[in-house]
Amino acid sequence: MNVAMRSACPAAPARCGRRSVVVKAVAAPERAGTVNVSRNENFGKLRAGYLFPEIARRRKAHQEKNPDAKIISLGIGDTTEPLPAYIADAMAKAAAGLASREGYSGYGAEQGQGALREAVAKTFYGHAGRSADEIFISDGSKCDIARIQLMFGSKPTVAVQDPSYPVYVDTSVMMGMTGDHNGTGFDGIEYMVCNPENNFFPDLSKAKRTDVIFFCSPNNPTGAAATRAQLTELVNFARRNGSILVYDAAYALYISNPDCPKTIYEIPGADEVAIETCSFSKYAGFTGVRLGWTVVPKALKYADGSPVHADWNRVMTTCFNGASNIVQAGGLACLQPQGLKDMYDMIAFYKENASILKATFTEMGFKVYGGDDAPYIWVGFPGKPSWDVFAEILERCNIVTTPGSGFGPAGEGFVRASAFGSRENILEAVRRFKEAYGKGAAN
Numbered sequence: 001m002n003v004a005m006r007s008a009c010p011a012a013p014a015r016c017g018r019r020s021v022v023v024k025a026v027a028a029p030e031r032a033g034t035v036n037v038s039r040n041e042n043f044g045k046l047r048a049g050y051l052f053p054e055i056a057r058r059r060k061a062h063q064e065k066n067p068d069a070k071i072i073s074l075g076i077g078d079t080t081e082p083l084p085a086y087i088a089d090a091m092a093k094a095a096a097g098l099a100s101r102e103g104y105s106g107y108g109a110e111q112g113q114g115a116l117r118e119a120v121a122k123t124f125y126g127h128a129g130r131s132a133d134e135i136f137i138s139d140g141s142k143c144d145i146a147r148i149q150l151m152f153g154s155k156p157t158v159a160v161q162d163p164s165y166p167v168y169v170d171t172s173v174m175m176g177m178t179g180d181h182n183g184t185g186f187d188g189i190e191y192m193v194c195n196p197e198n199n200f201f202p203d204l205s206k207a208k209r210t211d212v213i214f215f216c217s218p219n220n221p222t223g224a225a226a227t228r229a230q231l232t233e234l235v236n237f238a239r240r241n242g243s244i245l246v247y248d249a250a251y252a253l254y255i256s257n258p259d260c261p262k263t264i265y266e267i268p269g270a271d272e273v274a275i276e277t278c279s280f281s282k283y284a285g286f287t288g289v290r291l292g293w294t295v296v297p298k299a300l301k302y303a304d305g306s307p308v309h310a311d312w313n314r315v316m317t318t319c320f321n322g323a324s325n326i327v328q329a330g331g332l333a334c335l336q337p338q339g340l341k342d343m344y345d346m347i348a349f350y351k352e353n354a355s356i357l358k359a360t361f362t363e364m365g366f367k368v369y370g371g372d373d374a375p376y377i378w379v380g381f382p383g384k385p386s387w388d389v390f391a392e393i394l395e396r397c398n399i400v401t402t403p404g405s406g407f408g409p410a411g412e413g414f415v416r417a418s419a420f421g422s423r424e425n426i427l428e429a430v431r432r433f434k435e436a437y438g439k440g441a442a443n
């Protein structure tokens with residue numbers, strides 16, 4: 001719309017001689033709901049959608065088509081069991097306290113409450129040399145992984161286990177560390193294949209040097225936990241190459257095998273190369289509560305000698321404002337004797353689900369991996385596209401799984417079954433699997 005208005009022409013008095021002139025102010029042309037800002041081109045590189053929203057979309061479509069179907073989800077790795085009362089009570093008390101002058105608190109330290117940092121350091125890293133000031137409390141590991149990328153910027157090269165938790169790749173794409181998707185994976189990412197042939201540990205003699213290596217143990221989705229010898233090899237590989245290892249230990253407490261470390265800092269020299277991230281999500285059912293932590297050792301230094309710890313502190317104080325004080329009270333309760341017992345009981349419950357599922361798939365004749373040191377079962381369907389297997393299981397059993405290809409090219413031919421579920425649902429899922437596929441279905 002053009003707007004005409006009268007003006008005394010203050011900008012050009014000499015030319016217009018202070019006469020009153022007509023100036024045409026032209027409003028921006030109307031566009032069909034767009035702004036004059038171009039899209040961050042990196043977002044255009046991302047694949048159709050983040051894996052789990054796509055699964056949710058397909059689940060919804062199936063439910064609409066079959067309104068009476070009682071769908072069971074073994075898909076997204078979300079916890080299902082109620083919080084232990086001791087832990088929930090601690091949060092309720094903290095919340096109620098906010099209504100009193102003595103119990104009220106506002107902004108806290110962005111790095112987390114001192115008592116919680118101390119408790120995390122003592123509980124999980126006492127034997128591995130990490131101190132409270134190297135622990136940063138956060139609203140969860142996923143958020144920390146994205147914030148860690150802020151420190152790296154767009155230039156570094158990246159390696160991931162293939163398959164792996166999609167957030168490592170997708171945040172690398174968002175940051176501009178990669179090229180385009182080439183139909184199999186993203187150009188510029190080093191996909192380190194982990195499959196039954198290499199016991200789900202990458203062949204590092206063939207892996208290219210990268211600046212950053214994301215590594216998750218126990219791995220989501222394969223359920224494989226790396227042994228001490230394998231992690232020693234990994235740390236030595238990172239040290240030789242001068243790479244930073246971002247070690248995701250979100251499922252560490254699910255490890256039963258005494259030969260598999262629960263933190264990367266059990267490996268000598270890891271403090272000079274590794275950042276570790278971890279979470280209360282799968283330990284205490286905090287997926288919706290939101291609480292995690294990241295460890296940045298003071299010994300970890302960039303090429304110019306500056307400490308990564310200082311930059312992480314800068315990220316957390318600038319881009320984060322501290323985890324909720326109510327939730328931190330819950331985290332502190334988790335690390336008291338009663339809370340620890342409750343957490344271990346919860347983990348044992350999900351691990352029993354995992355062994356029920358694993359036994360079922362094994363009995364049916366499938367090749368089954370994981371499930372012993374992790375809440376995930378990795379089931380092989382050689383030669384079949386994993387989205388087809390996903391669709392078939394949804395159609396025949398009304399069960400949601402996760403297609404392996406969503407975790408990387410080497411996930412093709414597998415689906416992941418999550419052990420997070422009520423016992424009733426897990427047993428019902430087992431019944432439906434057996435009914436649909438029967439014994440020896442895989443042969």
Ligand SMILES: Cc1ncc(COP(=O)(O)O)c(C=O)c1O
Pocket residue numbers: 077139140141142143165216220248250278279280281287291292
């Ligand atoms: C390997 C891995 N890391 C991190 C996360 C995210 O944890 P949080 O809930 O703390 O954000 C998940 C969640 O499923 C995960 O599987």
